[in-house]
Amino acid sequence: MQFPQELDSDNIPTHVAIIMDGNGRWAQQRGMPRPMGHKVGVESVQSVVRAARVIGVKVLTLYAFSTENWKRPPLEVNALMGLLKTFLLRELETMVSNNVSLRCIGQKDRLPKEVRETLDRVIAETADNDGLIFNLALNYGSRVEIIDAVREVARKCETGELQSDAISEDLFAEHLYTSGLPDPDLLIRTGGEARLSNFLLWQASYSEICFVDTLWPDFREEHLVEAIRVYQGRQRRFGMTGDQVQQP
Ligand code: FPP
Numbered sequence: 471m472q473f474p475q476e477l478d479s480d481n482i483p484t485h486v487a488i489i490m491d492g493n494g495r496w497a498q499q500r501g502m503p504r505p506m507g508h509k510v511g512v513e514s515v516q517s518v519v520r521a522a523r524v525i526g527v528k529v530l531t532l533y534a535f536s537t538e539n540w541k542r543p544p545l546e547v548n549a550l551m552g553l554l555k556t557f558l559l560r561e562l563e564t565m566v567s568n569n570v571s572l573r574c575i576g577q578k579d580r581l582p583k584e585v586r587e588t589l590d591r592v593i594a595e596t597a598d599n600d601g602l603i604f605n606l607a608l609n610y611g612s613r614v615e616i617i618d619a620v621r622e623v624a625r626k627c628e629t630g631e632l633q634s635d636a637i638s639e640d641l642f643a644e645h646l647y648t649s650g651l652p653d654p655d656l657l658i659r660t661g662g663e664a665r666l667s668n669f670l671l672w673q674a675s676y677s678e679i680c681f682v683d684t685l686w687p688d689f690r691e692e693h694l695v696e697a698i699r700v701y702q703g704r705q706r707r708f709g710m711t712g713d714q715v716q717q718p
Contacts, residue, residue: 471524474695481702483655485529486522486694487677489669490514492661492685505549510687512557521691522602523568525698529603529651533669537577537611551585554608558588562595569601575647576610605651612671619645648673656701658694660686678704 473479493507500506515532522530535550558572565572572592581589589608622645626632632641643649654670657677664681666674680697682689707715 471521471691473524473526476699477525477695478702479526482526483678483698483701484527485531485652485654485656486527486698487531487533487654487657487670487674488518489533489657489659489661489667490686490689491659491663493687495661496685496687504546505553507685507687508546508550508553512553514686514689515557516561517690518694519570519602519604521694523570525695527602529605529654531575531605531607531651531654531670533607533610533667535576535608535610536668537609537614538668540609551582555585555588558592562592565592565596565604566599569599570604571596571599571601573603573605573651574608575605575615576608577614578608580609603651605648607669610647610669612666612668615647616672618647643672646672653677655706656680656697658682658697660684660689660693676706676708678706 490511493511494504495507496510497504497507518532519530534554539550540547564570572589574589574593578586578589585608589606619642623632623637623642627634648670653673653675654677657666657670657674658680659665660682662681662683662685670677678701680700682693682697684693705712705715
């Protein structure tokens with residue numbers, strides 16, 4: 471893939487976050503078991519990581535497993551965990567050679583031991599890469615993330631390490647799982663639904679949101695390019711007026 475001509479190279483979103491939805495429906499529409507949708511969805515993940523690198527996105531966050539997804543049938547949960555592990559092992563070399571660094575947000579400790587160990591290994595082996603940050607949201611829930619941050623900030627106040635007056639937006643954000651990462655500029659949800667589903671609620675405050683009908687297993691490089699093209703056509707105002715943001 472080459473840099474797409476239709477995109478403005480001076481206005482590439484630094485951080486793109488994606489809610490990968492529609493795997494189950496994709497499979498069901500074809501009379502296949504739901505996990506087949508996840509399996510083909512892994513090809514979309516590969517395609518999007520490749521495209522993000524070429525386009526020059528710095529951080530790509532994918533919502534791969536939510537804190538609520540444990541409620542799914544055990545067969546589907548197991549299939550997802552298996553796919554993740556295989557994906558990580560298979561992609562490690564490609565990530566290393568493409569200068570991609572893997573990160574993870576979410577409560578990693580509660581993932582099956584094998585997945586956790588594989589994840590830790592890939593994160594460690596790609597830690598020095600300074601190209602695309604490929605950030606997987608795994609066992610992630612935004613409300614739990616916020617509660618975790620509140621607890622840590624409260625603990626620091628109790629021990630006297632922190633004065634409550636010093637709590638600012640920046641300080642609070644430093645206690646979220648995404649600490650050190652910029653907020654998403656563009657948030658895409660595939661699969662035709664228009665909701666955030668407990669994903670990056672704090673961080674997406676000023677994200678441009680793009681809801682697309684394409685089911686995740688059908689989502690490929692060209693769909694990411696199209697979403698970025700839509701993003702480039704929007705005016706981000708951050709609470710200001712249109713005239714104010716147009717001023718140099
Ligand atoms: C939502 O579709 C998708 C998920 C819960 C899992 C996404 C996982 C993958 C694409 C594969 C593994 C990921 C990586 C990074 C290798 P859904 O099942 O809720 O779809 P539906 O709304 O049609 O039921």
